[in-house]
Amino acid sequence: MSTTEAAAPSDRVRGSQSGWSEFWLKEDWWAIWLGLGIVLAAAVLYVQGGSLKYLAVTPVKWTSAAQLGQHFAENWPRYLVQFLFWLTIFGAALTALGHRLRDFVASFAGLYALSVAVFVIGQWTEANYYNIEPPLVALALGLLISNTVGVPGRLETGFRVEFYVKTGIVLLGATLPVSLIVWAGPVAILQASIVSLATFVVIFGVARYLGLDRRLAAVLGAGGAVCGVSASIAIAGAVGAKKEHAPIAITIVILWAIVMIFVLPFVARALGLPAGIAGAWIGTSEFADAAGIAAAQTYAGFPGQVPGIEGTGEQAVQAFTLMKVIGRDVWIGIWAFVLAVIATTRWEPAEFGRKPQASEIWRRFPKFVLGFLAASLIVTLAARGDGMAEFNKSVVPVLVAPVKDLRSWAFIFCFLSIGLTTRFSGLASAGVRPFAAFTAGVAVNVVLGFVLSAYVFAGYWTGLGR
Amino acid sequence: MSAAQRCGACRHFRNDPAYLEAAIPGLSSLSSAAASVRADDGLCLRHDRYLGSDAVCAAFAAAHAGQSNGTAHHASR
Numbered sequence: 001m002s003t004t005e006a007a008a009p010s011d012r013v014r015g016s017q018s019g020w021s022e023f024w025l026k027e028d029w030w031a032i033w034l035g036l037g038i039v040l041a042a043a044v045l046y047v048q049g050g051s052l053k054y055l056a057v058t059p060v061k062w063t064s065a066a067q068l069g070q071h072f073a074e075n076w077p078r079y080l081v082q083f084l085f086w087l088t089i090f091g092a093a094l095t096a097l098g099h100r101l102r103d104f105v106a107s108f109a110g111l112y113a114l115s116v117a118v119f120v121i122g123q124w125t126e127a128n129y130y131n132i133e134p135p136l137v138a139l140a141l142g143l144l145i146s147n148t149v150g151v152p153g154r155l156e157t158g159f160r161v162e163f164y165v166k167t168g169i170v171l172l173g174a175t176l177p178v179s180l181i182v183w184a185g186p187v188a189i190l191q192a193s194i195v196s197l198a199t200f201v202v203i204f205g206v207a208r209y210l211g212l213d214r215r216l217a218a219v220l221g222a223g224g225a226v227c228g229v230s231a232s233i234a235i236a237g238a239v240g241a242k243k244e245h246a247p248i249a250i251t252i253v254i255l256w257a258i259v260m261i262f263v264l265p266f267v268a269r270a271l272g273l274p275a276g277i278a279g280a281w282i283g284t285s286e287f288a289d290a291a292g293i294a295a296a297q298t299y300a301g302f303p304g305q306v307p308g309i310e311g312t313g314e315q316a317v318q319a320f321t322l323m324k325v326i327g328r329d330v331w332i333g334i335w336a337f338v339l340a341v342i343a344t345t346r347w348e349p350a351e352f353g354r355k356p357q358a359s360e361i362w363r364r365f366p367k368f369v370l371g372f373l374a375a376s377l378i379v380t381l382a383a384r385g386d387g388m389a390e391f392n393k394s395v396v397p398v399l400v401a402p403v404k405d406l407r408s409w410a411f412i413f414c415f416l417s418i419g420l421t422t423r424f425s426g427l428a429s430a431g432v433r434p435f436a437a438f439t440a441g442v443a444v445n446v447v448l449g450f451v452l453s454a455y456v457f458a459g460y461w462t463g464l465g466r
Numbered sequence: 467m468s469a470a471q472r473c474g475a476c477r478h479f480r481n482d483p484a485y486l487e488a489a490i491p492g493l494s495s496l497s498s499a500a501a502s503v504r505a506d507d508g509l510c511l512r513h514d515r516y517l518g519s520d521a522v523c524a525a526f527a528a529a530h531a532g533q534s535n536g537t538a539h540h541a542s543r
Binding site: 022025026027028029097098099156159160161162163227228229230231233234236237238240241242243244245246247250251253254257287288290291332333336352354360363364365366367368418421422426427428 | 473482483484490491492493494495496497498499500501502503504505507508509514515516517518520521522523
């Protein structure tokens with residue numbers, strides 16, 4: 001018996017999160033409550049002639065310290081209100097999820113201060129000239145802190161990468177009309193399915209060729225093909241993986257995801273890809289939502305700033321989200337169900353007596369996607385009857401823009417948290433064979449994703465949102 | 467084997483999110499133990515396996531009354 005079994009009673013079982021309790025015990029639902037709460041508030045205020053502009057303050061574009069000083073002298077009460085707003089809603093959610101509020105307050109105060117600094121750096125008018133992109137600055141700063149001076153364990157309560165990115169994606173739904181999701185969604189599903197299947201088959205096949213356990217091969221394959229760390233942990237549970245399998249896959253996914261945050265945007269930039277195509281490629285070839293958003297948001301800073309990059313920043317983020325969330329993430333339940341059936345009927349039919357049920361598809365469904373779709377529907381309904389000119393004149397600045405600014409904050413919290421929670425020395429040792437198998441999948445994924453995004457479906461991605 | 471004897475009600479099973487994030491390096495870096503995709507899977511410390519709370523095996527050992535809050539939920543699934 002493992003020596004780690006002497007855990008505190010409270011560590012043992014957190015009651016079933018598959019019933020009603022899921023609504024307050026899973027961060028996906030909390031991302032929905034918070035994100036949709038903001039979108040609904042924005043929509044109600046818009047209908048009544050108001051706006052969330054006061055709350056959605058962001059640093060201004062600046063060229064001199066004097067400009068910056070004047071901005072903060074005039075707007076510091078807005079930043080204080082915004083800090084208290086985030087502290088309250090995230091604090092309430094994380095307390096419900098079992099975290100200590102006192103620890104969260106201390107860590108979030110630091111996180112917010114760092115986020116303001118990153119936002120200010122990104123708003124410098126010369127930032128783009130020097131390739132200073134806020135997502136990369138946030139990531140690099142976080143990695144530097146966590147891998148040098150380190151972060152006390154209890155302060156990590158505020159560095160909830162997934163929670164922030166899911167909340168941001170729900171808010172992102174408010175910037176996509178339902179018609180756009182309906183138009184581009186099927187293409188995203190088709191493209192993502194082709195790449196996901198090819199990537200999984202390659203990783204699984206190479207892993208088996210190299211003599212790795214079938215369950216480890218499946219955990220690695222899903223991590224590369226579907227949604228990174230989240231897919232690895234979901235498939236590990238579905239196939240009953242050995243304890244060490246998920247940490248091995250997680251280490252490799254994190255390493256490749258961080259490499260791709262830096263590589264994909266700058267290779268796409270060197271190739272002069274239009275924003276929509278670059279976003280679709282990143283959505284196909286990044287391994288985790290948070291890492292992908294960081295890469296897509298980086299590319300979003302190039303159109304209009306870098307000569308030859310066509311499109312808009314929003315196209316990069318929207319194409320990424322459609323591809324990653326609609327094209328890949330929502331299918332994790334089906335992957336888990338199919339692999340659970342294979343594991344229990346072919347790999348080890350007598351062990352652990354599990355009988356996979358189709359309900360597993362819903363149990364593992366990334367519920368925050370529902371919030372993303374609902375946010376899109378809410379804004380579409382709030383703006384119904386407005387023509388395109390009226391939409392751009394009144395709806396965008398009053399309703400959509402404040403939600404978009406709050407989304408930017410959520411993403412910066414996420415980017416910093418990635419770095420602050422990634423300590424390379426704390427990751428499990430992965431081994432050469434798992435790394436080689438996963439890397440073979442990366443090669444296929446990146447090339448196939450590029451061909452489909454830049455050639456086969458290029459027309460869809462360049463025309464996104466037009 | 468009855469629903470009450472599934473892993474979710476076993477003393478060897480751990481699926482508290484905080485425990486899992488401490489036990490699985492990197493899980494909180496690009497994901498989370500509180501994510502829907504994890505469902506209520508956990509670690510079996512008897513067999514060193516990561517599996518669903520609805521799995522069963524011959525080594526089942528009921529958790530102490532004050533130790534478990536998962537039995538009733540899992541039994542109702």
